[in-house]
Amino acid sequence: MVVTGASSGIGAATVRAFRTEGWEVLGVARREDRLRALAAETGAEVFAADLTKQDDVDALRDHVAATGGIHALVNNAGGARGLESVEESSLEDWAWMYEINVLGTKRVISALLPLLRQGASETGHADILVVTSIAGLTAYPGGGGYNAAKFAEHALTEVLRLELNGEPIRVVEVAPGMVATEEFSLVRFGGDKERRDAVYEDVPEPLSAEDIAETIVHALTLPRHVDLDLIVVKPVAQAAPYRLHKGALTVRG
Numbered sequence: 001m002v003v004t005g006a007s008s009g010i011g012a013a014t015v016r017a018f019r020t021e022g023w024e025v026l027g028v029a030r031r032e033d034r035l036r037a038l039a040a041e042t043g044a045e046v047f048a049a050d051l052t053k054q055d056d057v058d059a060l061r062d063h064v065a066a067t068g069g070i071h072a073l074v075n076n077a078g079g080a081r082g083l084e085s086v087e088e089s090s091l092e093d094w095a096w097m098y099e100i101n102v103l104g105t106k107r108v109i110s111a112l113l114p115l116l117r118q119g120a121s122e123t124g125h126a127d128i129l130v131v132t133s134i135a136g137l138t139a140y141p142g143g144g145g146y147n148a149a150k151f152a153e154h155a156l157t158e159v160l161r162l163e164l165n166g167e168p169i170r171v172v173e174v175a176p177g178m179v180a181t182e183e184f185s186l187v188r189f190g191g192d193k194e195r196r197d198a199v200y201e202d203v204p205e206p207l208s209a210e211d212i213a214e215t216i217v218h219a220l221t222l223p224r225h226v227d228l229d230l231i232v233v234k235p236v237a238q239a240a241p242y243r244l245h246k247g248a249l250t251v252r253g
């Protein structure tokens with residue numbers, strides 16, 4: 001299987017979880033040092049690629065084809081930049097988010113779908129799982145560019161499931177709420193650690209990368225005819241992107 005965004009957070013946890021299950025995994029991201037450390041730790045194969053560059057994605061496709069093909073893709077690479085209003089936010093941030101979350105996903109799917117089809121014709125089945133976000137389903141103030149990108153990624157995943165209907169290829173979408181990964185909010189706030197920490201402060205048990213990895217493993221190890229089309233997974237403390245409880249959860253009444 002191929003897991004994108006494997007150098008940190010949800011992707012790295014997903015690689016670890018599938019390796020524990022005994023799957024052959026190819027982890028993909030830009031940072032080679034982190035990928036190498038993950039390979040040494042888990043025995044996964046790794047491939048450094050910038051998924052916003054067509055040449056890198058072509059090289060990934062060629063590498064996968066030359067090393068035995070694939071039966072599953074976890075398309076997870078992505079992220080957010082900024083929390084400013086639609087009016088104030090920067091076009092550069094919007095372009096960055098559209099490039100990796102939407103066009104990166106489209107690029108990877110276009111490149112790997114023929115290989116997934118080949119895998120499916122050998123074994124009778126293949127899987128595509130896309131990690132979107134609750135930001136792809138519900139708008140929130142300051143969400144602007146991230147909402148727009150994740151709504152688009154959600155839409156392309158729905159379109160893909162319609163287009164692949166009739167083929168033995170399962171299309172699953174996992175839409176997480178707040179996951180306290182090390183880097184997601186750091187990237188969002190341009191490396192500002194204080195702003196990153198404030199996001200999770202006093203939130204009772206935000207999700208972890210491992211929670212999402214476990215969800216992904218569950219979805220892809222169910223019997224092949226069972227498609228959890230859209231899995232929305234949030235911490236109990238989060239009722240919506242804009243409705244997050246801080247402080248202990250207490251029983252009322």
Ligand SMILES: NC(=O)c1ccc[n+]([C@@H]2O[C@H](COP(=O)([O-])OP(=O)(O)OC[C@H]3O[C@@H](n4cnc5c(N)ncnc54)[C@H](OP(=O)(O)O)[C@@H]3O)[C@@H](O)[C@H]2O)c1
Nearest residue numbers: 005007008009010029030031050051077078133179181184
């Ligand atoms: N954390 C959350 O609260 C949350 C909630 C809902 C959805 N999500 C989504 O879940 C996914 C993973 O998030 P995370 O929390 O694990 O964040 P993260 O730790 O920042 O991971 C993002 C991953 O994407 C990779 N990536 C970014 N740009 C790339 C590019 N141009 N080419 C290749 N790889 C690239 C990064 O690796 P390199 O920098 O090494 O390339 C990294 O491995 C994202 O799609 C995110 O939008 C996260």
